[in-house]
Structure formats: C-alpha cells, structure tokens
Amino acid sequence: MNMPPRKLLQIEKLVLHFKTSHGVVQAVDSVNFELDTNRAVVILGESGCGKSSLAKAMLRLLPRNVDKYGGSVYLNGEDVMMYDEDEFRRNVRWVGMSLVPQAAMNSLNPVIRVGDQVAEPAMVHLGIRKTEAMTLVRRMFQHVGVPEDFISRYPFELSGGMRQRVALAMALVTSPSLILLDEPTSALDLLTQANIMNVLKRIKHELGTSFILITHDIATSSELADEVAVMYAGQIVEVGHAKDFFPAPLHPYAQMLMASVPRLRSESDPMFITGQPPSLIDLPEGCRFAARCPFRFEKCNEEPPMLGKNGRKVKCWLYE
C-alpha cells in the first residue's frame, strides 16, 4: 500500500514477546524508527527496557520461548521479515547487517583461532577462499587496531579490549552497510572504551558504515551519535537529532536520564529517577512512565501517540 521506503533501514511496528512461567514479557512492543546511510543512531535506555531484545529481533536471533514476533524491517527497501529462514541467513545476517555482541568475552568460540572466526563470514557470504579471506582479516585487524599476528591466537590469549576489537573486525569483514552494536564497551575500562569509540568513529568516516549503538552509557555514546532514540519499557519514547537531543531532551524520562549523568564541571548533583521501570510482564495502562513522572496529569491514563515537534518526535502528552 505504501511506497517502498528509500531509507537504509526502516522499522515498523516491530514486536517481540517472550513466554515465561510468570506471563508474557513484552520486550519489544511496536517499535518504529529509521536510519539513513552513514548515520549512527544511539538507542538509550536502562537495563531491562528491551534494548538487547530489539537487536535480537532485528537479526531474528530468537530464543526458544518466543510468544509473538512480527512487524516490518525494511533493509534498503526490502521487508526482510518476509524472508524464510535460509533467505534471511544468506541475505540479512552479516550481509545486510552485522552485530557486535555485548560480551565479546563469551562470543568467540574458545577452540577456534580468532583469525579463522573472523574469516568465516567472509568465506560463507562473499564466497572467497580461505587465503583471500585471511588477507581481508588482516586488513580488518589493521582497521580496528589488532596486531596482525593475533590472527593465529585463541580467544583466551587476548585481553578483553582486544577481543572486543576482534568482534568489531568480525562485524566489518563482509562490509555490511549497517552494524548493530549491543553495549560494545560496557564490560571495558574507560581508556579502552574511549579507544573503541575512536575506532568506531574512524570506521564510520572511512567506510561509510551506519551504526545502531545500543547502550545505557550516555556519555560515551554522545561521541558517536547522529541521532538518539530513547527506549522505555519496550517502546521508543523519543527520537531526535543528537545535537537537539543532548542539550534539551523532551520526554520527562529522557530529561531525568540526562540529569542522572554526573558532570565534571558543574555544581549540580546527579539526579536519580525514583521508582522502578514497570515489569514488562504486567504493563500499566496509558503512559508507561506515568508512575515515575513528576509531570503526570489525567491524560496520562491514556497511551500517548508519537507527537511531532520541530522535526523531533516524542511520546508524551505534554507536547500535544
């Protein structure tokens, strides 16, 4: 019915629910957003708000207890949700988009040399021989700052930072136009975090890659972000350009999130948000943030729509 979107990525009404013994977990609940080529969007949110599930839903990495999985994911105008399992594996995974996982520590096979693990997707998806793939791996290692002779090492012989770089090289090796980064730096120390963020910036500049950076680390992510999406209780509550968002977030949750970041040269103490995010099993009617919101009024008992304001979008009745 509608024109095929021209964007690199357009997600519409993406839903991922899990079945548990306590009830249905609505981890990703009707998420919409879009992304252009060579842009980086940061998805911000607390632990347990459905950020990682969003990444899994996009790559169709579903656990055994899926209750509901649907919506549309347009990649270069094609709805990849319509693909069957084999088409999805051949055309989306590591070709359309690749993933840098949360814990690179456990995401590398302990008994295969890291060079071989990085080469694998190139051999499978680009159909090249091992020797060619290894040349490619060396180039990727250079890009991310891993010494070339690490190619024949095993994961347990590398430091945490090096493993994360290897994971990054692995995501780059098939040169996908989009890379999903699921908290790529949260297990690392500050210096290594800064190193990796610099590598990401350079790659974006040199290779024209787009990034979706999923994180709760506002300070680190602001380095890379072109756009920001704030996620709360399985939904996206605010979307906007980074340059607009960081100085003045609109959604009360985003405002309080920003106020919770400690600042180096400021008298103000970091704020905290009272209460807890709602359980994704038993979600409240109306606005999901209402219970913790200092600005709540009667209207908040109804679910707010995504409201547009000066090219920004926010899911809050205050901006009606």
Place this chain on the structure above:
Amino acid sequence: MAVITHTPSGNVEVKKPRSNSTLLRVSRYVTRRLLVLGVTVVVGVYLTIMIANMGGHVDTIMRNEIADRITQSIAANPAMQQMAPEVRRTLIQERIAAEEKRLGLDTPLAIRSFRYLSNALTLRLGRAINMTSDAGSKQVRLILLERLPATLLLMGVSQLFLFFSSVFLALNLSRHYGNFWDKAVVALSPTSAVPPWFYGIFMILIFAGIFKILPFGGMVDSPPPSNPVDYALNVLKHMLLPAFSLVLSSFFLSIYNYRTFFLIYSSEDYVEMAKAKGLPPGDVERNYILRPTLPTIITNFAFLLIGLWTGATITETVFLWPGLGRTLYHAIGLYDIPVIVGSTIINAYLLAMTVFLLDFIYALVDPRVKVGGN
C-alpha cells in the same frame, strides 16, 4: 626474558620468547603422572587380591575342602582301611600338609598376597585353580584370550551402535527442542532403570519361547555350520537378542543425556554469534557445538572402549554367551582367584593407560589445555 613491544594501537604486549622448557615441563608431568597412576594400579590390584581371597577366608574354605577330600579318599580306599587309626591319622595329616604346601597354603596370605601382586603386575597370570579353557588349558591367559573375541563382538557391536546413534540422534533432538520426538525420548528415558538382562529374559520369552524365531542362547548352533558365511549368519542370529537388550536398556537415557548436554552447549553466546554470522546450520553444529564439547565426548568414548573388556556379566550369563563377563561370573562362584585377578589387572592397566592418554588428547583438541600446565 620477556620482551615488551608497542603495537600500532599503542597497547603494550608482553611477548615471551619461545620456551625451550616445554620438553622439561612435559617430561616432568609424564613422570609424575605415571607414578601416580602406577601407585593407583598397584593399590587397586592389591585390594582386588585381598577381596578375591575374602581377606583370608578363602584359605579357610580351601583348607576345609582339602581336609574333607583327603579324609574321604583315604576312608574310601580299602587298602587303607586295614591301618591302625593312629597311622591312618598321621597319613591324613601328612597328605593334607603336602596338598597345602602344593597350593602354597603353608605360607600366610599376608606374604603370599605380595607374590600374587608381583605376578599380576608382571602379567604372569599363572594357572587357574578349577577352571579350564574349552581347549583344555588351565592357563589363565588362555582362558581369558579364548573368551575375549565373543565379548568384543557382542559388546563392540552394541556399545558402538549405542554411542554413535545416541550422539547423532541427540544432536538432532537438541535442534528441535520440545517437539514430539524430543518429548518422547524424555518420557522414555526411565526405561533405562531396568538392566539389560531383565529385557533379555523377556526377549528370550517372546522371540525364542513364543515365536520360536530366534535361539534361546549361546553363540552358535551345535554343531556349528562349516561354511564361513553360514557361520557368520548363525552368530548374527544368536547375537540379535543380547545385543538388542544391551542397546535397549541404555538407549533412551543415553540420548537424553547427550541431548541435554548439547542443549546446554548450544545456548552458549558463541553459538548464537555463529548463527548471527549467518553460518550454515551444519557449520554451526560441527564447529560451534561439537568441537568445543569434543573432550567430553572423547572421554565417554574412551571409557566405553575400556568397558568392552569387562563384558556384561549377567546379560552374558542369561544368554549363555561365552564371553569374559560370564567367565568372571564363574570364577567368582568357584573362588578361582587367579582368573579374577587376571581379568582385573588387565582392566586396571587399560584404564590407567586410557586416563594417561586422555590428558594428551585433551591438549590436542582443546587449545586451552596444556600438558603439565597450571
């Protein structure tokens, strides 16, 4: 000397020069390991000797038996009935002493046990007390060797089939967690609580007793077919029921075990990553599930191979299968200590050798394991 180099990214890497102490480390490890295993084998075999002798009680049984036998044979001998009672008593005493000396019962078990031990450890298995091989030899080595092929055939076929079919089927089930077959295997796994000989009795009842299509027991018809092809088919026919009973009694539990094992390993982060990378499902299974679990699978396989040696005692007995298990069962019944100890020492050596070799195999299949490393 450690050399510190600066990598292009500015990270400091400490490189150790290639260590020439690898040989030293490995040889030190091998020595220590062999020593420990040697002590284990010696203690194990000595305990077996003491247990097989019931801590000396077997000596008493044998002394009584000798006394009985000699008293009766003299009492039954008409030539000796004429003798004066004192003379006859002395004669009996002398003969008993001679027989006890012949069997070595004149030295206390505490001393004899060490002689048994050194003979066992040097594989001088000696002669059986009562048992003979079918060819008529009393040599323990020959008795055991004669029975070995039958056991290797039955156990080899059933255990290897069990191993490969359960690993293969389990891998398949772990891919389809929660489907009908998966649930069926889980539900049927308690069938393994029943021992194989119990299934054996029913199998004999049904297929030999009621339908009369398979033999009750034994390994080959008597007289055996002369044509080698017929002979092989005849053995196969006899082997069907015992092999089936052995497989059936472990089948579902074994699949269930491996299936759970593979399920645990297929939820590792690196397996999910392999799927995310878009690797074909076969590659994921081979390189990301089977390969990291290889040490465990190899261990199971190695112990299975050792298990072939001991045979299945009761199942072989139920099916009158002329294997080592049944021989051991006979030997225990007859207090034939040389046969019991002979069978045990070979098992102990096989076990020690396997454990020793496994350490090196682990180091070959898993790069994280280093022989003699910390």
